[in-house]
Amino acid sequence: MKKYLLTFCLFLCGLWGSAQSLLPAPQRVRMHEGAFDWSRGYRLRYADKALKSNGWAQPVSEWAARASATRSDKHRVLLLNTWQEAPSPEAYSLHVTSDSVIVCAASRQGFTYAVATLQQLTKAGKTACCDVTDFPAYRWRGAMLDVSRHFFSLDFLKKQVDILSAYKFNRLHLHLTDAAGWRMEIKRYPRLTELAAWRTDSLWKTWWNGGRKYVEEGTPGAYGGYYTQQELRELVDYAAQRGITVVPEIEMPAHSEEVLTAYPELSCTHEPYKQADFCPGNEATYAFLENVLTEVMEVFPSYYIHVGGDEAAKASWPDCPLCRQRMAEEGLTDVNGLQSYLIRRMGAFLRQKGRCLLGWDEIIDGNLGEETTVMVWRNPEKGREAADHGYDVIMAPGKYCYLDGYQDAPSTQPEAIGGYTPLRTVYDFCPAADMTPAQRSHLLGVQGNLWTEYIPTPEHVEYMLYPRLLALAEIGWTGEERKDYEDFYRRALHETNRLRATGVNAFDLSHEVGNRPEYTEPLRHQAVGAAVTYHHPYSPYYSGSGDSTLTDGRGGGWNYGDGRWLGFIGKDYALDLTLDLGTAREVTEIAADFYQSGGAWIYFPTEFLIEVSEDGENFHTVYTHGVPVEKDARSATEWWTWRGREQARYIRLRGKCGLEGGWIFIDEVVVR
Ligand code: ACM
Ligand code: ZN
Numbered sequence: 001m002k003k004y005l006l007t008f009c010l011f012l013c014g015l016w017g018s019a020q021s022l023l024p025a026p027q028r029v030r031m032h033e034g035a036f037d038w039s040r041g042y043r044l045r046y047a048d049k050a051l052k053s054n055g056w057a058q059p060v061s062e063w064a065a066r067a068s069a070t071r072s073d074k075h076r077v078l079l080l081n082t083w084q085e086a087p088s089p090e091a092y093s094l095h096v097t098s099d100s101v102i103v104c105a106a107s108r109q110g111f112t113y114a115v116a117t118l119q120q121l122t123k124a125g126k127t128a129c130c131d132v133t134d135f136p137a138y139r140w141r142g143a144m145l146d147v148s149r150h151f152f153s154l155d156f157l158k159k160q161v162d163i164l165s166a167y168k169f170n171r172l173h174l175h176l177t178d179a180a181g182w183r184m185e186i187k188r189y190p191r192l193t194e195l196a197a198w199r200t201d202s203l204w205k206t207w208w209n210g211g212r213k214y215v216e217e218g219t220p221g222a223y224g225g226y227y228t229q230q231e232l233r234e235l236v237d238y239a240a241q242r243g244i245t246v247v248p249e250i251e252m253p254a255h256s257e258e259v260l261t262a263y264p265e266l267s268c269t270h271e272p273y274k275q276a277d278f279c280p281g282n283e284a285t286y287a288f289l290e291n292v293l294t295e296v297m298e299v300f301p302s303y304y305i306h307v308g309g310d311e312a313a314k315a316s317w318p319d320c321p322l323c324r325q326r327m328a329e330e331g332l333t334d335v336n337g338l339q340s341y342l343i344r345r346m347g348a349f350l351r352q353k354g355r356c357l358l359g360w361d362e363i364i365d366g367n368l369g370e371e372t373t374v375m376v377w378r379n380p381e382k383g384r385e386a387a388d389h390g391y392d393v394i395m396a397p398g399k400y401c402y403l404d405g406y407q408d409a410p411s412t413q414p415e416a417i418g419g420y421t422p423l424r425t426v427y428d429f430c431p432a433a434d435m436t437p438a439q440r441s442h443l444l445g446v447q448g449n450l451w452t453e454y455i456p457t458p459e460h461v462e463y464m465l466y467p468r469l470l471a472l473a474e475i476g477w478t479g480e481e482r483k484d485y486e487d488f489y490r491r492a493l494h495e496t497n498r499l500r501a502t503g504v505n506a507f508d509l510s511h512e513v514g515n516r517p518e519y520t521e522p523l524r525h526q527a528v529g530a531a532v533t534y535h536h537p538y539s540p541y542y543s544g545s546g547d548s549t550l551t552d553g554r555g556g557g558w559n560y561g562d563g564r565w566l567g568f569i570g571k572d573y574a575l576d577l578t579l580d581l582g583t584a585r586e587v588t589e590i591a592a593d594f595y596q597s598g599g600a601w602i603y604f605p606t607e608f609l610i611e612v613s614e615d616g617e618n619f620h621t622v623y624t625h626g627v628p629v630e631k632d633a634r635s636a637t638e639w640w641t642w643r644g645r646e647q648a649r650y651i652r653l654r655g656k657c658g659l660e661g662g663w664i665f666i667d668e669v670v671v672r
Helices: 002-020 050-054 058-067 108-121 154-166 204-209 229-241 257-262 283-299 321-330 335-352 381-388 423-427 458-465 468-477 485-501
Strands: 028-037 043-046 077-082 092-097 100-105 126-134 140-146 171-175 245-252 304-308 356-360 372-376 392-395 443-450 531-534 566-569 575-596 607-613 620-625 636-656 663-671
Touching: 028 092, 050 077, 058 077, 058 108, 092 108, 100 108, 108 126, 108 154, 140 154, 140 468, 154 171, 154 229, 154 458, 171 443, 229 245, 229 283, 245 283, 283 304, 283 335, 304 335, 321 335, 335 356, 372 381, 381 392, 423 468, 423 485, 443 458, 443 468, 458 468, 468 485, 575 607, 620 636, 636 663
Parallel strands: 043 077, 077 100, 140 171, 140 443, 171 245, 245 304, 304 356, 356 372, 372 392, 392 443
Antiparallel strands: 028 126, 092 100, 092 126, 531 575, 566 663, 575 636, 575 663, 607 620, 607 636
């Protein structure tokens, strides 16, 4: 009896384990005893005959055919039905007993998600008995891949579609164009793929720092590539079968160096290699963009067409006769008006074709018309601002949703663009935070973005995407109401191991090192609470927790934007401050914590001095140190420490950055 009980408990645990490991977590799930054993066969029935002809349930029937033995058993049924009054077009439900499986959904997509859940509930050919009622919290659950900075094969994109679909994503956004290479065949403009798709160096960083030249297709050593329209159609169909819409992005008016080298007449000066921005004064620009978008719309049925719109320098516009003329004609008071004009005009063009313009949050500036959707990449506040204008919003703020930053201690990781965005940070994102109900009504959903400047291989893409994308899967599908990181982490660990076992190069979450101990544990020392006088101010953008940042006992972490670091910029001694310990005392150690990241223009000081004084007037130097600027420096931190024996009440720190425009980032100053 005892043995039987133990077996029974283990069996229950196994099934309960299935439910507990579902990711994203369903809205409602109840597990029951027993399992449906596919190896014993089944009979397929349609409760709604329409499903036989509309093909919606095909993902389930095909999955079941693969999961089971070929024999049929008329006493065991797989019943498929249309869910007439589903809470969402993407909803599905499952009712699994030991002799029946009932799947209901309101669309083909719903049946696709039902398969994703069935798959996770099935171990060794047996699906755990359960009742699941499930639907997404958000309509947009996206992932973006930058295929411009590095190019990835069609097969690799299909593999990612399979993975995204298994976690109930419904959008794959392709960043198809940027300075680093144009990636879509456009029949009307062959130079885009003969020239603009190819560059001199395979590594983006080498190319970017080494001249940024394009070469003709077929040149020995040329790096690049593009997708033919036929290939992209194939991808669109493949993704649609799996519940995913492919969203194309064509950058304008900026990030377009490659176009303006292939077609220099579209820039203000008509010279190749001079500009990143189209000339918005020239009518030819609109003809080009409309012709390109026309071919894009022929290939991509997506309602949303992404036109970029970010980071326009507009440098050539003020002096361009055509731009000035356009400003005068349109009554635009500055060059920002030209950007809005271009975006507005493209929005009208897309609207007239039954599509919707989608762009990065810079497009909020200027009056765009209602049918516009904004993808937030800067501060989440931009999402609220966009919603207040009446635009629909997709949240992808860099702090949480950019997956190109380090996911663990930088010294343990392949080189990344910088920052520190571990799984926990992504999971902590709440897209609807601080939104009013009216603003929330415009919130379509969330997206994770992978920029690939530092990510040259498909294996590296997977390493950066997973498991962090799983956090966004959970936020997008399950929602943000019942977060529990420990529970999520356990499921993410399980999925990461499963992905790795099936040939996906996910980051090994089980070996995560985590944030710096300085960040996670309080620092105890003599200067905690000491007043600090800043002889040169810290930047308002990197102001930590204000004047007390350096003496609050809380160290900076791997992310220089984590609110614990102070950033200094400027000529001469940009870092210049004095600590007051309150009374003179014996001091044996003074240590300052510095941050470095070449990608963010943050460097260790080229010159750094520690001076001490008893009276605040007569200082003497006890420590000097400095290192040359290392432009390419990877993210790192270093404590610079003096040890000795001094009487001191005042401690003055001074530091220079040897590069104009470079930063010094410092956090705790520890005194013992
Ligand atoms: C962006 O990261 N510039 C959208
Ligand atoms: Zn111009």
